[in-house]
């Protein structure tokens with residue numbers, strides 16, 4: 571008899587399938603008939619499978635093989651979009667793609683991106699993420715991420731901030747609290763900042779998070795009016811009162827930045843309401859109002875206003891409400907650090923191996939020299955070798971085209 575226990579996997583038997591949830595928000599299905607081919611099995615608890623008449627080693631190997639086969643069908647629960655699990659044996663490095671992994675821009679703020687997918691659908695979303703997204707998603711094994719981050723920290727060899735700036739909502743990632751605790755323990759890290767829409771937080775979670783003394787929450791808040799907040803968030807399920815409670819509660823326990831996006835035509839009048847509400851709080855978080863901008867891959871629902879107009883508004887509100895609204899580089903303590911060498915440069919022709927579909931349908935993720943390269947207009951054939959010309963190399967984010 572063999573028992574297989576998994577912390578990051580949750581099992582549920584449904585009709586003729588075993589539904590396997592990975593890190594809470596991602597799932598695949600394994601037919602029971604194929605599991606029974608390993609050996610007769612039963613579900614002991616949501617994290618444990620038991621196989622009869624088979625040794626532990628054989629059950630481990632056979633289940634791992636079967637699970638890997640069905641990992642190819644992994645999907646994000648909230649959208650049904652295809653998802654790729656990136657783990658230490660996936661053959662996919664964590665540097666090279668702007669949508670997942672580690673992004674190092676030769677500065678003292680290192681970005682990490684654990685997952686894609688979002689439970690909102692904001693009208694201003696600069697990456698077009700959310701409930702209506704049709705893009706492919708990624709989710710990364712926590713220990714692999716921490717291990718690769720440590721390698722980069724050893725290279726940088728200076729105090730840094732780790733910014734969890736996911737293309738999506740970070741608290742959809744099942745291991746987020748543990749990841750933050752792991753990063754908190756890294757002596758080289760002085761600050762951990764995380765961008766979140768706040769909807770998945772509650773007071774108990776904030777109490778646990780607040781034990782991480784390096785953690786700062788960057789919370790979205792785009793309106794005080796309930797109806798306008800739902801329109802801007804792109805879903806009726808959005809509850810602004812919950813998010814306000816979270817901001818008020820968290821501000822008393824850890825550093826918080828509230829970051830509304832001024833989206834002309836949607837929440838113009840709400841900015842002053844937000845300022846007034848922030849001023850009523852027992853502990854006032856930093857308020858960093860942002861200007862809505864158009865992005866190539868964004869959900870560009872509104873018109874941009876010019877920077878002159880935007881800053882004029884900030885100046886007016888600053889003096890009217892006696893509150894600091896103009897934040898600059900000095901508020902974020904960004905410092906230039908060592909350049910990370912690039913294994914290839916724009917114009918180079920290289921050979922790489924296709925490992926996964928990339929974010930946009932029709933594009934693939936190819937791997938060479940421990941870097942990811944996004945290749946648009948390329949058919950997905952796992953492990954196929956392709957020749958590509960590098961067309962972008964800035965900050966070790968690589969794009970290439972087939973030659």
Ligand code: SF4
Nearest residue numbers: 688692695700738767
């Ligand atoms: S802006 Fe943030 S919260 Fe809104 S849809 Fe995009 S990722 Fe989600």
